[in-house]
Amino acid sequence: MPTFSNLSILGLSILAVCVAYSQTDPMNRFEVASLKPAVGLTGGGVSVRASGRPVARPRIGCSGGPNTNDPGQWVCNSTALSTLIMTAFKLPRYQFTPPGWMDEARFDIVAKIPPGTTPEQFRLMQQDLLATRFQLAVHFEEKEMPGYDLAVGKDGPKFKESVDDAPDYTPPPAPRTMDWDKTDGFPVLPPGNQTVLWFLNGRVSNRWRKVTMEELAKYLADQLVKPVSDATKLAGKYDLTLKFVAVPMPLPGTPIELDANGERIPPVINSRPTLFEAVKTQLGLALEPKKTTARIMVVDHVEKVPIEN
Numbered sequence: 001m002p003t004f005s006n007l008s009i010l011g012l013s014i015l016a017v018c019v020a021y022s023q024t025d026p027m028n029r030f031e032v033a034s035l036k037p038a039v040g041l042t043g044g045g046v047s048v049r050a051s052g053r054p055v056a057r058p059r060i061g062c063s064g065g066p067n068t069n070d071p072g073q074w075v076c077n078s079t080a081l082s083t084l085i086m087t088a089f090k091l092p093r094y095q096f097t098p099p100g101w102m103d104e105a106r107f108d109i110v111a112k113i114p115p116g117t118t119p120e121q122f123r124l125m126q127q128d129l130l131a132t133r134f135q136l137a138v139h140f141e142e143k144e145m146p147g148y149d150l151a152v153g154k155d156g157p158k159f160k161e162s163v164d165d166a167p168d169y170t171p172p173p174a175p176r177t178m179d180w181d182k183t184d185g186f187p188v189l190p191p192g193n194q195t196v197l198w199f200l201n202g203r204v205s206n207r208w209r210k211v212t213m214e215e216l217a218k219y220l221a222d223q224l225v226k227p228v229s230d231a232t233k234l235a236g237k238y239d240l241t242l243k244f245v246a247v248p249m250p251l252p253g254t255p256i257e258l259d260a261n262g263e264r265i266p267p268v269i270n271s272r273p274t275l276f277e278a279v280k281t282q283l284g285l286a287l288e289p290k291k292t293t294a295r296i297m298v299v300d301h302v303e304k305v306p307i308e309n
Contacts, residue, residue: 028124030074033111034309035133038078062087062109066119074122076109081302084109085136088126089297092218094145094225096297105304133306140295147227147292150217150285152234158284161236162210185272186243202246203272210237220287223275227294232285244278 060078064070076084082098084107085091111129113122130136179188187198187205196207208216213230221228223246279285 027114028121029128030111030125031114033109033129035107035109035129035306036309037306038106038108065113066117066122071117072113072115074109074111074113074126076107078106078108081105081107081134084126085130085299088123088130089138090123091297092222094221094227094294098299101304102302107306134303135307136302137300138297139300140297142293143296144291144293145226147229147290147294148220148224148287149229149231149290150213150220150279151231151288153280153284153286156284157232157234157238158282159238159240162239184243189241199246204242204244204246206240206242208238208240208242211240212237216240220275220279224287227292228287229292231288240283242278242282243273244275245272246275 061083062074062076062079064072064074080103082096082102085098085102086093086096089096109129111125113125117125127136181188186203189196189198189205189207195209195211196205198205206219213232213234217228217230273281276287279287
């Protein structure tokens with residue numbers, strides 16, 4: 001993914017938040033929280049079928065919290081510190097470039113959430129946990145960087161507005177296995193009208209239901225690690241399908257080949273489309289390069305070893 005080494009600082013004014021540990025509102029703290037370094041990859045996860053062979057997939061990441069099936073508990077398995085920080089501050093990836101050790105440092109968390117906690121309070125609880133256990137302190141700066149406008153292509157969009165489901169419609173359960181589509185080599189999306197985002201061996205299959213262009217722009221920004229603004233002037237909600245080949249992270253010291261827009265060139269996988277090509281040919285949209293500014297989070301202090309429970 002692109003780095004921020006070429007970014008110019010527009011100003012040294014600090015916009016926000018060095019966390020004041022001693023003044024944290026007790027209402028924005030977990031009732032009980034256990035945080036410890038992860039040992040290997042935990043959990044069993046679901047199985048993945050690749051080329052007809054089932055492969056175990058470890059459970060990595062976080063679950064639970066407000067607006068989920070488990071609102072009273074937050075559980076993280078083998079989750080990178082960088083992910084915990086981005087989740088707590090609700091950051092897209094272009095707003096935070098963590099050092100490599102933060103991606104490698106992984107932790108298990110089990111936290112009890114008070115009844116009635118809102119999503120915003122939940123994020124403040126996560127921030128408090130990072131502040132008290134890792135002594136995390138951060139601030140934000142405005143920086144100039146390359147970005148994109150998401151615009152309508154010359155031939156117009158290739159999708160339609162969403163229609164309401166029948167009153168008795170119930171989405172089918174997500175499958176516990178994943179198959180390949182032999183016609184294009186991408187993961188087969190399960191039937192139904194729900195939103196599905198699947199990634200397998202560098203191939204990404206997406207289907208959105210009732211998605212706005214602003215939401216699509218946020219998804220593309222996360223994939224490109226650059227700001228993407230909605231310039232389509234399409235105000236409705238739409239059903240979209242998008243399949244592309246993701247650009248893998250390069251190994252340290254590996255030469256990086258860039259295209260004319262400064263994006264890394266993905267490997268050729270049987271001529272399957274890049275994200276830029278897929279947006280153009282499958283959606284009838286375009287990603288137009290531009291210069292923009294973005295609010296970037298900077299870590300002032302963080303301990304590599306958390307305070308014990």
